[in-house]
Amino acid sequence: MNITFSxxxxxxxxxxxxxxxxxxxxxxxxxxxxxxxxxxxxRAIDVSHFKGVKNQILEIIAPHGLKHEMVLFIxxxxxxxxxxxxxxxxxxxxxxIEKLKQQRATIMVDFGSNPAQSAAHIAYxxxxxxxxxxxxxxxxKKDSSKVKKLNIAVNGEAKARSEFKKLGKLAEGVFLCRDxxxxxxxxxxxxxxxxxxxxxxxxxxxxxxxxxxxxxxLGMGALLGVGQGSRKESxxxxxxxxxxxxxxxxxxxxxxxVTFDTGGISLKPAAGMADMKWDMGxxxxxxxxxKALAGRKAKVNAVGIIGLVENMPDGxxxxxxxxxxxxxxxxxxxxxxxAEGRLxxxxxxxxxxxxxxxxxMVDLATLTGAILVALEKEYGGLFSNNDELSNQLISAGESxxxxxxxxxxxxxxxxxxxMIDSKIADVKNIGGRYAGSTTAAQFLQRFVNGVPWAHxxxxxxxxxxxxxxxxxxxxxxxxVRLLDRFVKDNFG
Numbered sequence: 001m002n003i004t005f006s007x008x009x010x011x012x013x014x015x016x017x018x019x020x021x022x023x024x025x026x027x028x029x030x031x032x033x034x035x036x037x038x039x040x041x042x043r044a045i046d047v048s049h050f051k052g053v054k055n056q057i058l059e060i061i062a063p064h065g066l067k068h069e070m071v072l073f074i075x076x077x078x079x080x081x082x083x084x085x086x087x088x089x090x091x092x093x094x095x096x097i098e099k100l101k102q103q104r105a106t107i108m109v110d111f112g113s114n115p116a117q118s119a120a121h122i123a124y125x126x127x128x129x130x131x132x133x134x135x136x137x138x139x140x141k142k143d144s145s146k147v148k149k150l151n152i153a154v155n156g157e158a159k160a161r162s163e164f165k166k167l168g169k170l171a172e173g174v175f176l177c178r179d180x181x182x183x184x185x186x187x188x189x190x191x192x193x194x195x196x197x198x199x200x201x202x203x204x205x206x207x208x209x210x211x212x213x214x215x216x217x218l219g220m221g222a223l224l225g226v227g228q229g230s231r232k233e234s235x236x237x238x239x240x241x242x243x244x245x246x247x248x249x250x251x252x253x254x255x256x257x258v259t260f261d262t263g264g265i266s267l268k269p270a271a272g273m274a275d276m277k278w279d280m281g282x283x284x285x286x287x288x289x290x291k292a293l294a295g296r297k298a299k300v301n302a303v304g305i306i307g308l309v310e311n312m313p314d315g316x317x318x319x320x321x322x323x324x325x326x327x328x329x330x331x332x333x334x335x336x337x338x339a340e341g342r343l344x345x346x347x348x349x350x351x352x353x354x355x356x357x358x359x360x361m362v363d364l365a366t367l368t369g370a371i372l373v374a375l376e377k378e379y380g381g382l383f384s385n386n387d388e389l390s391n392q393l394i395s396a397g398e399s400x401x402x403x404x405x406x407x408x409x410x411x412x413x414x415x416x417x418x419m420i421d422s423k424i425a426d427v428k429n430i431g432g433r434y435a436g437s438t439t440a441a442q443f444l445q446r447f448v449n450g451v452p453w454a455h456x457x458x459x460x461x462x463x464x465x466x467x468x469x470x471x472x473x474x475x476x477x478x479x480v481r482l483l484d485r486f487v488k489d490n491f492g
Contacts, residue, residue: 090126197306218327236348243301384406
């Protein structure tokens with residue numbers, strides 16, 4: 001979809017969209033439109049009882065006296081809209097235009113304390129909602145219901161265009177994550193995921209890929225144990241963006257990249273197993289974030305590390321009862337091979353803090369079903385050893401629309417931590433029936449080594465069965481907007 005900006009001027013024809021703030025608050029352009037229509041516009045508003053309530057819609061088809069095919073009124077409510085609400089408005093408008101099978105439209109923006117900025121966020125929301133994934137459809141005829149062009153009419157169009165250009169780089173990162181999460185597992189596996197990461201070199205991201213031989217030399221027995229039942233070689237992808245001062249320690253992001261998760265020998269039920277193609281949503285978010293940071297030339301030193309494995313039930317697969325040695329030297333008793341993501345992250349976290357000495361680490365993982373029991377699909381679960389970092393992420397979540405909720409975590413040796421003590425090894429990879437998300441986080445904390453750290457359990461957030469304002473059904477790209485805002489607010 002092509003998005004353009006123009007001066008605030010009513011187009012002579014074509015579908016046109018107006019935002020109406022509350023009852024009887026008609027802007028000058030609507031008054032002019034009504035005059036040209038001989039009063040038919042206000043009559044339509046009166047007859048329909050349109051009150052300008054938030055997200056209320058009034059569509060007028062082929063209005064009398066006008067050459068516009070359609071006039072669409074969207075209620076804005078009585079309060080000023082935040083950035084995320086403006087983005088949601090853009091997505092809502094896009095979905096409404098598409099539902100009405102219009103290929104183009106002009107959105108008139110003369111509201112908000114800063115109309116140019118409002119216009120940019122509306123355009124950004126529309127772009128996010130416009131995402132589609134149809135590359136594997138063989139019959140891709142031109143769809144007349146798809147919106148091809150959206151023009152935003154606003155005073156200060158140059159400023160709006162400039163602001164949207166920055167937001168567009170973030171959208172590209174979100175779209176990369178959505179693409180990766182949506183790809184089928186026979187197309188996206190560790191090596192092909194790593195190949196996608198290599199493409200970020202074009203943006204100035206430094207990329208290193210470690211194969212199994214290199215990881216074996218480093219002693220990554222936990223990560224390698226997960227992938228040993230697969231014919232697809234495991235990978236560790238390392239991305240570096242150096243946009244800050246050379247003296248600044250990097251901020252690090254680590255992602256779980258299980259490109260398909262059968263559960264291994266602890267085999268998952270058949271129902272819903274196809275969904276496990278998106279068990280690499282954390283890694284997808286890290287890749288998308290690095291693309292966004294490089295795209296907008298963020299003034300930060302950032303490291304992204306993703307452990308890429310496939311968890312399969314082969315004759316050589318890891319067994320319940322096995323003991324593996326991690327890169328840290330700690331040993332892990334494997335009691336359930338379907339608790340594999342924490343094993344991947346354990347070695348990735350240790351490698352990160354030893355190799356790059358980051359100022360902080362944030363990991364993302366579709367880690368536990370238990371987090372959905374606690375938070376459904378409304379929040380990502382946040383676990384952290386650092387209050388300041390937690391507060392920064394909560395704030396970024398509120399600002400970006402990708403919310404997180406802090407969950408309990410013990411210090412090492414505390415109540416929850418004792419639940420994962422093993423009788424024959426240093427730690428076991430499950431803690432029992434209760435507090436499953438917390439004991440998974442406790443496991444990860446043993447490999448952080450005191451670095452300020454946050455773990456985001458995004459099992460409920462990486463995929464959506466229904467569309468939201470800026471998120472079509474399917475892969476959500478959750479985590480990219482959240483962490484880009486976190487970086488922007490605290491680093492640059």
